[in-house]
Amino acid sequence: MKNLGQTTGANMENRVLSKLIALYGEVLAHDGFADIRVEIRILRRGQKEVILHCGKQYRYVVDYAPGN
Secondary structure, three states: OOOOOOOOHHHHHHHHHHHHHHHHHHHHHOOOOOOOEEEEEEOOOOEEEEEEEEOEEEEEEEEOOOOO
8 A cells, every 4th residue: 555644534535535626537538448446444543444446546635524
Protein backbone atom coordinates (compact mmCIF):
# COMPACT_ATOMS: atom_id res chain seq x y z
CA MET A 1 0.00 0.00 0.00
CA LYS A 2 1.35 3.38 -0.99
CA ASN A 3 2.17 5.70 1.91
CA LEU A 4 0.07 8.80 1.33
CA GLY A 5 1.11 10.73 4.42
CA GLN A 6 -1.22 12.69 6.69
CA THR A 7 -4.21 14.29 4.98
CA THR A 8 -7.57 15.51 6.18
CA GLY A 9 -10.72 13.49 5.48
CA ALA A 10 -12.15 15.95 2.94
CA ASN A 11 -8.79 16.27 1.20
CA MET A 12 -8.48 12.49 0.88
CA GLU A 13 -12.02 12.21 -0.48
CA ASN A 14 -11.11 14.83 -3.11
CA ARG A 15 -7.98 12.85 -4.04
CA VAL A 16 -10.02 9.67 -4.51
CA LEU A 17 -12.60 11.49 -6.62
CA SER A 18 -9.90 13.19 -8.70
CA LYS A 19 -8.18 9.87 -9.37
CA LEU A 20 -11.49 8.21 -10.34
CA ILE A 21 -12.27 11.04 -12.77
CA ALA A 22 -8.75 10.86 -14.24
CA LEU A 23 -9.04 7.08 -14.69
CA TYR A 24 -12.43 7.52 -16.37
CA GLY A 25 -10.86 9.97 -18.84
CA GLU A 26 -7.99 7.57 -19.58
CA VAL A 27 -10.35 4.61 -20.10
CA LEU A 28 -12.64 6.64 -22.35
CA ALA A 29 -9.68 7.82 -24.46
CA HIS A 30 -8.19 4.30 -24.64
CA ASP A 31 -8.46 2.71 -28.09
CA GLY A 32 -9.76 -0.67 -26.95
CA PHE A 33 -11.38 -2.51 -24.06
CA ALA A 34 -10.91 -1.29 -20.49
CA ASP A 35 -12.68 -1.49 -17.16
CA ILE A 36 -12.73 0.25 -13.81
CA ARG A 37 -13.75 -1.42 -10.56
CA VAL A 38 -14.27 0.26 -7.18
CA GLU A 39 -14.06 -1.63 -3.86
CA ILE A 40 -14.93 -0.06 -0.52
CA ARG A 41 -14.15 -1.87 2.72
CA ILE A 42 -15.08 -0.80 6.22
CA LEU A 43 -12.09 -0.42 8.56
CA ARG A 44 -11.92 0.36 12.25
CA ARG A 45 -12.00 3.80 13.83
CA GLY A 46 -14.43 5.41 11.38
CA GLN A 47 -12.43 4.76 8.22
CA LYS A 48 -13.00 3.06 4.90
CA GLU A 49 -10.49 1.71 2.41
CA VAL A 50 -11.27 2.65 -1.19
CA ILE A 51 -9.52 0.61 -3.88
CA LEU A 52 -9.71 1.69 -7.52
CA HIS A 53 -8.83 -1.12 -9.95
CA CYS A 54 -7.85 -0.10 -13.47
CA GLY A 55 -4.85 -2.17 -14.54
CA LYS A 56 -3.18 -1.01 -11.34
CA GLN A 57 -4.65 -0.64 -7.88
CA TYR A 58 -4.95 2.76 -6.25
CA ARG A 59 -5.62 2.44 -2.50
CA TYR A 60 -6.87 5.16 -0.19
CA VAL A 61 -8.07 5.24 3.42
CA VAL A 62 -10.77 7.84 4.05
CA ASP A 63 -12.54 8.94 7.23
CA TYR A 64 -16.31 8.64 7.39
CA ALA A 65 -19.11 9.18 9.88
CA PRO A 66 -21.26 6.05 10.26
CA GLY A 67 -24.97 6.51 9.41
CA ASN A 68 -27.71 6.56 11.98
